Each structure stands twice: as structure tokens, then as C-alpha cells.
Amino acid sequence: MKATPHQLLCFQAVAETGSFSAAARRLGLSQPALSRTVRLLEEALGARLFDRNTRNVALTPVGAELRPIAERLGAEFGGAYGELARFVAGGRGRVTVAALPSIAAVLLPAAIAALAADRPDVEVLIADALSGPVLDAVRDGRAEIGLTVQPPPSAQLDYRPLLSDAFGLVCRDDDPLAARDGPAWSVFAQRPFVAMAPASSVRLMTDAVFLQAGLAVTPLFQCAFLGTAGRLVAAGLGITALPRLTLPLAAPPGLAWRPLARPATRRQMGIVTRANRSLSPAAAVLLDLIVAEARRAASLSEADGP
Amino acid sequence: MKATPHQLLCFQAVAETGSFSAAARRLGLSQPALSRTVRLLEEALGARLFDRNTRNVALTPVGAELRPIAERLGAEFGGAYGELARFVAGGRGRVTVAALPSIAAVLLPAAIAALAADRPDVEVLIADALSGPVLDAVRDGRAEIGLTVQPPPSAQLDYRPLLSDAFGLVCRDDDPLAARDGPAWSVFAQRPFVAMAPASSVRLMTDAVFLQAGLAVTPLFQCAFLGTAGRLVAAGLGITALPRLTLPLAAPPGLAWRPLARPATRRQMGIVTRANRSLSPAAAVLLDLIVAEARRAASLSEADGP
DNA sequence: TGAATTGATGTCGAGCGCGCATGAAAGCCA
DNA sequence: TGGCTTTCATGCGCGCTCGACATCAATTCA
Numbered sequence A, B: 001m002k003a004t005p006h007q008l009l010c011f012q013a014v015a016e017t018g019s020f021s022a023a024a025r026r027l028g029l030s031q032p033a034l035s036r037t038v039r040l041l042e043e044a045l046g047a048r049l050f051d052r053n054t055r056n057v058a059l060t061p062v063g064a065e066l067r068p069i070a071e072r073l074g075a076e077f078g079g080a081y082g083e084l085a086r087f088v089a090g091g092r093g094r095v096t097v098a099a100l101p102s103i104a105a106v107l108l109p110a111a112i113a114a115l116a117a118d119r120p121d122v123e124v125l126i127a128d129a130l131s132g133p134v135l136d137a138v139r140d141g142r143a144e145i146g147l148t149v150q151p152p153p154s155a156q157l158d159y160r161p162l163l164s165d166a167f168g169l170v171c172r173d174d175d176p177l178a179a180r181d182g183p184a185w186s187v188f189a190q191r192p193f194v195a196m197a198p199a200s201s202v203r204l205m206t207d208a209v210f211l212q213a214g215l216a217v218t219p220l221f222q223c224a225f226l227g228t229a230g231r232l233v234a235a236g237l238g239i240t241a242l243p244r245l246t247l248p249l250a251a252p253p254g255l256a257w258r259p260l261a262r263p264a265t266r267r268q269m270g271i272v273t274r275a276n277r278s279l280s281p282a283a284a285v286l287l288d289l290i291v292a293e294a295r296r297a298a299s300l301s302e303a304d305g306p
Numbered sequence C: 001t002g003a004a005t006t007g008a009t010g011t012c013g014a015g016c017g018c019g020c021a022t023g024a025a026a027g028c029c030a
Numbered sequence D: 001t002g003g004c005t006t007t008c009a010t011g012c013g014c015g016c017t018c019g020a021c022a023t024c025a026a027t028t029c030a
Helices: A005-017 A020-027 A031-045 A061-088 A101-118 A131-139 A201-213 A226-234 A244-250 A281-300 B005-017 B020-027 B031-045 B061-088 B101-118 B131-139 B201-213 B226-234 B244-250 B281-300
Strands: A050-052 A057-059 A093-099 A122-128 A145-149 A157-172 A193-196 A219-223 A240-243 A255-259 A266-274 B050-052 B057-059 B093-099 B122-128 B145-149 B157-172 B193-196 B219-223 B240-243 B255-259 B266-274
Touching: A005 A020, A005 A031, A005 A061, A020 A031, A031 B061, A057 A061, A061 A281, A061 B031, A061 B061, A061 B281, A093 A101, A093 A131, A093 A281, A101 A122, A101 A145, A101 A244, A101 A266, A101 A281, A122 A281, A131 A145, A131 A157, A131 A266, A145 A201, A145 A281, A157 A201, A157 A226, A157 A244, A157 A281, A193 A201, A193 A226, A193 A240, A201 A240, A201 A266, A219 A226, A226 A240, A226 A244, A226 A255, A240 A244, A244 A255, A266 A281, A281 B061, B005 B020, B005 B031, B005 B061, B020 B031, B057 B061, B061 B281, B093 B101, B093 B131, B093 B281, B101 B122, B101 B145, B101 B244, B101 B266, B101 B281, B122 B281, B131 B145, B131 B157, B131 B266, B145 B201, B145 B281, B157 B201, B157 B226, B157 B244, B157 B281, B193 B201, B193 B226, B193 B240, B201 B240, B201 B266, B219 B226, B226 B240, B226 B244, B226 B255, B240 B244, B244 B255, B266 B281
Parallel strands: A093 A122, A093 A145, A193 A219, B093 B122, B093 B145, B193 B219
Antiparallel strands: A050 A057, A145 A266, A157 A240, A157 A255, A157 A266, B050 B057, B145 B266, B157 B240, B157 B255, B157 B266
């Protein structure tokens, strides 16, 4: 009751060449093997497929009926296999990345550009969110890759650190603070502080540092976007603390960045994936590209060690 | 590099049940066998299909990609197999019958009606022609079945006699000849003879009888159709000789038929098929029906022996 | 902490498909 | 017409695949 694809291939070869010997040569089989295979197929289907004697081979009506079917099936099978192979090779697919905006902006553009360059059929979706939703998205499979700060250890998530980024003071470049080498976090106790939104990763870290250092800092503003914070600082309304690599996002010219000391603080960025779950091939490729991009960013950033 | 349908079935079962053991039970396999089969499929595709530990089984992205493909392929395969099975069983197909009109009219209607009754998807094409073209059509495959008089023996054709039909005198029933028992062929030397067209099988036989009996018979008319000949006779323009079973075709009322003697002559009708060539299943069914119909016609016709 | 469930692995046996050698039939040619 | 060649079928031996069975490892539940 079963016809294997191999049997259909053998049938097709005989039908096309009109000869068992020629078909066997083409298939790289011995003629007896081919004869047997065709006979088995005929028995499986319950009908003769070729009227043959030692001199002539001709399709029977059943064989003629099978021919287009086998062809269609073969094309279907080959096509499906090709599709899948491309997916497996990472040449096709969809990758969803959940990322903190500040990290996405640093690491993703180059990686995605490199991916698009030689794998144009891979679709990349970016969901930027705060760190909690990023972890949630990865945990329940809505995103394959998460880019975020180091999360609390979890059995459901794997974390792989990529690079760390020093926090620094951000102020106008005509501010006297801009001239200082290695200002301390305590400066924020004396000047209006532009804070990020409460659940943002930058805010969580600055709050932690203030707490740890026993500093009483009252945020003057709370921004959801780095660009807003940058503009507030540029307008002279306050100063803030940001990781260095996020600086281009806070973009207005006329701003200075000085690494903060006491305590020297670094934000670690990394990749989060679902534990014990395979990545799609395309996602694996993108992940490698992100890792490479992170290495490049780390080596370019003189102040940054792992 | 090869995924067998069986491997895809196993994959689907695991994907659907979410469990190797349950899938194995459903497939009627042992669980180890199923495990191995899935592993082999994964190796063949070069990618893991399930993320699994002893407690959970979940599709990987590649597995999720394969799932609809496997489903489509399975449906395609099953559908194609079903189509072919129906063809093999004779439930679907096209049969071309080449036949002498006089024989077709006798044997085909009942056989085709019986065929259409329980195999509505079998298409029957009838090509009525003279005996030469009938043989040609069968010889080169344009027709699978030929209905004709006994042909000259040929290595390319098989002939199977069905029934034989006595020639008789056809005249008006008010003709004095109609009262005679067993008139002889010599009557045609004395009365206007309505002949059939030169290449028709009836004409060939009547000519042969006249030649053999040394009778000089000049045809008065030559008809291509039996109906025409019948009407000419009915109009009193002449008499003719026809096999008994063709009489209904020569139809007008008021005609008599009397078996001819000296020599008693029978037309043998039979089935011609291509030698060493399989019939399509549907054609084989039709052939059997024709044979049955011929047997019925023979038993009904008291004057007809084999 | 022990019992039960589930997937993986090792081993063995049966069946299938392959190649090789050989047989039978049909056409070709002298 | 009788060899020769070509072509498909068949018998045999072998290796690979796939099956079941027994067993192991890991995880959950009581």
C-alpha cells in the first residue's frame, strides 16, 4: 500500500528513457535493482505500469496515469524540501528580537544590515520594550532573542553577556563639570537630575547607585526617551547619567560625557534566550552577527572592558 | 538527504500528540522505534525538530516550519494515491472504442449503460468507422477496444470472437420471397440488389459470397448506412442481404428477414485489442460487459450459435 | 526520598534493496 | 537460418535499515 519516493523516481526514469537499462545508468543503479524496484511498485499499486518484453518498454494506461502524478508529487516534494532546506540554512524565516531601545540602537542596526545583505528573505521584527516585557517576550516565545541588561537568573532563560558600558555624567559642554576628570555620583545631589522613566533599565541602575551610595537625589524630570533627556540637559535644565554607548541616542550637540567614579559603574548588556529551546537557524545567524557587532563595539570603545 | 513519507508521518504524530509514547501508540510502533525514526529524520534534515527532555516535547522553529509542509505533502500524497487507486479499480478513466456501426449498435448500448450505472466517472468514446480504420485505431493506440469482424491474423492485434450472426435475405414482407423458407443467395442474381458501401464489412462479405458462388450480381445502389438500405428495400426498389442482428438498424416496418442458404453464411463479430498491451482497468471492465452482452445476445438469438 | 512516567540507548533479529552472475527472448546480420 | 547482441527477468549472497525488547537516565509527584 506504500509507494516510496524512490520507487516513483525509478518509475519516472524508466518512463522517460523507455528503457530499464538506460534508466538504471541514469539513476546510478544496476539494471536488476531497477527491475525489482519497478516490480515492487507495480505490486504495491496492484497494476502493471509497463508492458514490456525483452525488446520494448511501453507505459500501460495505469502507467500513463501515474506519470503526471509522479511528476507533480516529485516537484511538490522537491519544492517543499528546498523550502525547508533554505529555512534550515537560515536563508529564509522570521526572527523577532525584543530589546531595550538603548541596546537595540547600539547593536542591532549593523547586525541587521549585515543579515539583510546576504539573506534578503529573512524578516526581522524588533519589539522594543523595557526590560521586564523583554524577558516576558522571550520567556513565552514571542521573541527568540532578547537584548537587555543582565536579568535575574532563571531556569527558563539563558543569559549571555555581550559587553559592558560605563556610566558617565552627561552635561552641557560649557558646564564646569565637563572639565572635571572622573566626576563622582555625588554631583547629582547638588544639581537638578534628569531621570529616565521608572521601569527603565537606566533608571533602575541609577536608583541602585544612589541607594548604595546613600545619596538623596530627587529627579526633576522623568523621560521615557533618551533623546528627551538629552535635550533637557542641552537646554540647561539639569544633568544626568548615561552609559556611554547610549550617547548617540541622546544626540543633541553641545553635550559632554565624563565617566563617573565612586562608584565606577558599568551597565552590562547581553542576550537572553529561552533555556532548552533551539533557535531558528535565521535567529542563530542573527545572534552571531549581534555577538560580532558587540565585539566590534567593545574594541572600538577604549574605555570599555568586558 | 532523504525524508521518507513514513518519517514525516512519525513527525506529524509526535507534533500532534506532543508525546513520543502517545504517538508511538497511535502509530502502532514501539516508542524506541519512533524515537529512532525521528532522530533519523532530524539527521537527514540537518536540524533538530523537537526540543525535548524526559518531561516535555516542543517543536523547534524548524519543526514548526516542517509541520505545515508535512501536512500538505501528506495530503498531496494521499490524494494522488486515492486518485490512482480509483483509476486502477476502474472507477475513473476514459475508454475509446472503435467499432463498426452495425456491431456498435448491437453490443455497445447495453454495455455502456451498465458501465455508466455503477462507474459514473468513466468516460466512453465511440469512434464508429469501417473495419480498416477500426483496426488502425486499435493498432496505434487511438482506441483500446475494437469491435469488428474477424481481422486477418496479425502479430500486433489480438482477436477474440464474440458471436456470429447469420446473413439473411431482406425484402418487403409482401414480397413472395418472404414466404420462402431458406432462400438461396442466387435470388440476388434475379432481383435488383441493394448493396452496402464498398469498404463496409457487409459488402466485403456479400461480394465474397457472390464470387465464391459464381453469381453475377450488379449492385443497384450503394449505401453507407443500413437505414438507407432498409428504406430502399421498403420502397420496393430492391432486396438485400444483412446479418440478423443489424436488422433493427435497417428499421422501417414492413420488412421481412429470411436466413439465406447455399451457402449458409455467418458474420463473425469480435473484439480486437492491441497485442501485448495492457488494457486500462476501465477498459477491462467495459470489455467484460461487452462480452456478457454478446453472450446474452447470442442466447436470445435462436438462430445464432458461436 | 521513593515510585512512576517518559525519552534515549544498546542489542539482536528480520526484511529489504543492492550488486553480481546468469537465464531467456527478441532483433540484427551475415 | 543460425550465431551475436541487446535487453529484461531471476537466483543468490550481503549489508543496511528498521523493528521490538530490555534497560538506563531524568524529571515529576506523593
